[in-house]
Amino acid sequence: GAVVLLAGEPGVGKSTLLLDVAQQWALGAGSPSLVVSGEESVSQVRLRAERMGTLHEQLYLAAESDLASVLGHLDAVKPGLLVLDSVQTISTSGTEGVPGGVTQVRAVTAALVSVAKERGIATVLVGHVTKDGQVAGPRVLEHLVDVVLHFEGDKHSSLRLVRGVKNRFGAADEVGCFEMHEGGISSLADPSGLFLTRYAEPVPGTCVTVAMEGRRALVTEVQALIGATVAGSPRRTVSGLDSARLAMVLAVLQRRTERLTLHDREVFAATVGGIRVVEPAADLAVALAVASGGLNLAIAPHLVAIGEVGLTGEVRRVGAVPRRLAEAARLGFKVALVPPGCGPASTGAGPGQMQVTEVTDVRSALHHAARASAE
Ligand SMILES: Nc1ncnc2c1ncn2[C@@H]1O[C@H](COP(=O)(O)OP(=O)(O)OP(=O)(O)O)[C@@H](O)[C@H]1O
Ligand SMILES: [Mg+2]
Incomplete structure (x- = not known):
């Protein structure tokens, strides 16, 4: 009876993911699954299903754009799982307004929620995200459903993340990682x-x-390239990182470290593998990557740096340090730089073989990183 809204930008892979889910349901749940597409013809959905190898006799496909017909299919198939792709393309004759408009989408969702609860059908609604990042225009839908998931991914990478945004019956801060392929x-x-x-x-x-x-x-790598010296204001380019945070880290580095001239040089900073990291905890690694590039000094490959950088160059505390360290240790990293008060000496726990050093500011972090790479 749970109603889930899966929202994502066009082409991110919503239909692909849900077709796979419907297939897995058909295989193992003991009841049929029904995929209703308002955007594609049945043969197009079937084509995708064939490409993915997801054809099961308990998986039903329908192309409909009218709510009454969808309800008719529910009566005929009696599915345990309903996927509606997408909620914006279904309309109901009992309500005014254009299909995809607020009134229609609201009415369709409300009707499906009551059917789902009444018959115990797990229901997944696909929602398009508008340019400004909202689901179905206004966020009316988010209040009506039990779970809201955002499906995110970069056009140029095959990585996809399904992020919990709202969950009425469990934790909402879960993330699922997927890979898109042929x-x-x-x-x-x-x-x-x-x-x-x-x-x-x-x-x-x-x-x-x-x-x-x-x-x-x-565990995520940050790369930085310090480019040519240019007249005027040099370019600062980020990929997967927050540009405002990079600008701040550059200003701090310029001010707090000797030997490093950045103000007149181009700086490029990026993450690897298409992941987006905008949390302040990545500041220290950004600072070290930039300093390492600028000073032409390699940082030990078995080192991880965790911490927010403040405007005076201080390294500030961030959350979940033990969990971060455990993951780094699992992947074989041997040295970690963490904010003051976050090391094993302060928190009493830490991964065994890892050497964890608390660093108070960017300069001492650089110093430790240089020493670790010399060892
Ligand atoms: N034959 C193919 N080989 C490899 N990748 C494909 C193929 N066909 C489609 N794709 C990938 O699948 C993606 C589209 O996935 P899907 O249709 O599930 O997205 P969607 O989120 O449902 O999009 P929309 O919002 O338009 O409904 C495309 O961006 C493309 O990268
Ligand atoms: Mg689709």
Whole structure:
């Protein structure tokens, strides 16, 4: 009886994911699953299903754009799982307004929610995200359903994240990691190694951090390239990072470290593998990657840096440090730089073989990172 709203940008893979889910349901749940598409013809859905190898006799497909017909299919198939792709393309004659408009979408959702609750049908509604990132225009839908999931992904990467936004009956800060490929979509049980480059030799301009995606710790590499000296204002380009935070880290580095001139040089900073890391905990790794690139000094590849950088160059505390350290240790990292009060000496716990050092400011972090790479 739960009603889930899965929202995502066009082409991110919503239909692909849900077709796979419907297939798995048909295979194992003991009741049929029904996929109603208002956007594609049955043969188009079937084509996708064939490509993904998801054709099961308990998986039913229908192309409908009228609510009454959808309810008719529910009576005929009696599914345990209903996927409605998408809620904006279904309309009901009993209500005014254009299909996809607020009134219609609201009415359709309300009707399906009551049917789902009454008959105990697990229901997944696909919602399109508008340009400004909202589901179905106004966020009217989010109040009507039990669970809201956002499906995110970068156009240029095969990585997809399903993020819990609202959950009436459980934790909402869960993240599911998936990979899109020719044969459809598959889940990534252990995504951590994806966001790293394994170098044979230490190289300047890179530093590893551990980002949190919901409750999941992801070991992530940050790279920086310090470009040519230019007249006027130099370009600062980010990919997967927050540009405002990069600007701040650059200003702090310029001010707090000697030997490093950044104000007249181009700076490029990026994450690896298409992951987006905007949390302040990545500041320290960004700072170290930039300093490492600028000073042409490689940081030890087995080092992770975790911490927010403040305007005076101080390293500030961030959350979930033990969890981040455990994940880094699991992937074989041996040295960690953490904010004051976050190391094992302060918190009493920490991964065994890892050498964890608390650093108070960017300069001492640089100092420790240089020493670790010399060892
Ligand atoms: N033959 C194929 N080989 C590889 N990838 C494909 C193939 N066909 C489709 N795709 C991938 O699947 C993606 C589309 O997935 P899907 O239709 O599930 O997205 P969607 O979120 O439902 O989009 P929409 O909002 O338009 O309904 C495309 O971006 C494309 O990358
Ligand atoms: Mg679709």
